[in-house]
Amino acid sequence: MDIYIENEFFDAERTLTSGQCFRWRAFGNIFCGIADGKIIGVRNEEKGVTWIGAEPIELDFWTRYFDLALDYNEVNKCFADDNILSQAMDMSKGIRILRQEPFETLISFIISQNNNIPRITGIVERLCKCFGEKVTVPQTLLDKMNGVDFPPDWYSFPNAERLSALTEQDLEPLHAGFRARYIIDAAQKVHSGEVNLKQLDNPDLPYEEAKNVLKKIVGVGDKIADCTLLFAFHRLDAFPKDVWIKRIMAECYPNGLPDCCCGSYAGIAQQYLFEYARKTGVGKKK
DNA sequence: ACCCAGGCGACGA
């Protein structure tokens, strides 16, 4: 069935195409994606959002996934004094930081290194198609998609146990390049418990401590650890520095980032700046 | 043909 949530600070298109997730697809004004083995459609309304094909019992799950409990209007006041951030906020209004599944987020951002978003998306899609499990699409969602070019088969993100049993050669169809061995190493360390993701789901765990756990994986450095902590564990104090952020730091903040980018909502500021840099092309040479 | 992408590890100074 459908669930409607009133919330004026949620923009599905901006949130789901902002480079924090790689598994949502647009079909007209409906985004479809999978989390927790469930597929739903997400459609923005005048003053809220509808989850198509979601069950009432899943209300808390999706509310948490889309971070609808946090008052972003309040958070944004932290950034109002900064000129660049104010502009960035205007063009990113309605973006939220998702709470994605940890293993999926970890692997996705391992794949992201020295890579671009369209290609990351393709590799993640092939990973799910090859090693995930088929997900049943609810009839309510299928009905809405009648007449749309909607894929018949959807696959979950494979778990650590599944991937830990594979070899680099098994991953060749993904065309992940040098990242294949990083994926295997991550899956093995997560599955063995050497990297305990459940332990990281604890806001009281000191940030650097959590980060060092993730960095035990070969191919996980500061940036990927930061992204995993931000987009899966909702550590809003994370501030991942990718090439876009480095450009904007060099171009717009030669004397350093404002304090609000080091505080408890640094990750939200980071996401605004990331979008600003990508949309305006700040610092990028042509 | 080049350059680049939500980086990282190895290596040398």
Added chain:
DNA sequence: TCGTCGCATGGG
């Protein structure tokens, strides 16, 4: 602790 380089792949 710091820069620099190679890494696979594919799109611009």
